[in-house]
């Protein structure tokens with residue numbers, strides 16, 4: 001036996017297509033972590049779809065964190081909505097925060113979209 005670096009090797013399984021792959025890691029990892037890595041690197045259609053969904057959620061969350069940095073409860077709400085909309089649990093969600101209405105949905109190209117509008121009413125009366 002001649003294993004110079006003694007890099008731990010684990011076989012991970014893609015949770016979508018079941019493809020097995022031997023991976024080398026610097027430290028010890030659990031089976032679940034190995035499966036996660038193999039799934040995230042797999043080229044099967046379902047794994048790609050999942051990757052794509054994760055990317056949308058990450059970007060949308062970054063946007064929400066900037067946009068609502070002073071209201072963590074609104075960020076948390078958006079994060080939940082992004083998860084549900086990209087998972088096709090719901091088609092569209094409207095969030096009302098202050099005087100803004102934010103509609104969250106997947107557009108026809110599959111982009112996770114937030115359409116925000118603000119109701120502005122102005123009235124001046126003079127006598």
Ligand SMILES: [Zn+2]
Pocket residue numbers: 014015016017018019039042043044047
């Ligand atoms: Zn796969």
